[in-house]
Amino acid sequence: MSKRDNFHDTIISMELSFRFAERQDTSLILSFIKELADYEGLLSEVKATEEILSSSLFDRKKAEVLFPIVGGKEIGFALFFHNFSTFLGKPGLYIEDLYVKPEYRGRGYGTAVIEKLCSIALERDCGRVEWWCLDSNKPSIDFYLGLGAERMDDWTVYRITGETLERLGRKSGK
Numbered sequence: 001m002s003k004r005d006n007f008h009d010t011i012i013s014m015e016l017s018f019r020f021a022e023r024q025d026t027s028l029i030l031s032f033i034k035e036l037a038d039y040e041g042l043l044s045e046v047k048a049t050e051e052i053l054s055s056s057l058f059d060r061k062k063a064e065v066l067f068p069i070v071g072g073k074e075i076g077f078a079l080f081f082h083n084f085s086t087f088l089g090k091p092g093l094y095i096e097d098l099y100v101k102p103e104y105r106g107r108g109y110g111t112a113v114i115e116k117l118c119s120i121a122l123e124r125d126c127g128r129v130e131w132w133c134l135d136s137n138k139p140s141i142d143f144y145l146g147l148g149a150e151r152m153d154d155w156t157v158y159r160i161t162g163e164t165l166e167r168l169g170r171k172s173g174k
Helices: 003-015 023-039 050-059 109-123 138-147 162-172
Strands: 016-020 064-070 076-085 090-100 129-131
Touching: 016 109, 023 050, 023 064, 023 076, 023 090, 064 109, 076 109, 090 109, 109 129, 109 138
Parallel strands: 090 129
Antiparallel strands: 016 064, 064 076, 076 090
8 A cells, every 4th residue: 555545544534434324314314315316317216205214224223324424514325234144154234325425426435435334244243245236337336346346247136026026925925
């Protein structure tokens, strides 16, 4: 690591802090979700409301939100939860969303968020950290590959939602 890299890391660590979201942050979380969805061209897909998020995050504790903070201001968010690897016999940390506001990109904050999430994963004895990324999001893909993340080309994501979820779920209820 060069002296410049060490200097940059020192500056980042001096100005950046983190905090976990609390119930009163629900509207901020939703606004970040909508900013991310807009960036991805998927704003019309957002069905979340403050009520749904508050219940899911703070009553049912289905996920956690971490805010990176610079100058006392939240500059993005990471929403994550635990999954489980049967092969490792350990939990994993799954990043559902990671977002840094455009004006803060390219300064090392995204890397710092990933590093913080990896630190949390290690503290919690997780065997891995995983996430999905849209194939069309080349800047993020380049960022992740630059960190040393591995693309899982040999796995395909499958999803059941909406009417199919209802139909299959009702079949089990008999």
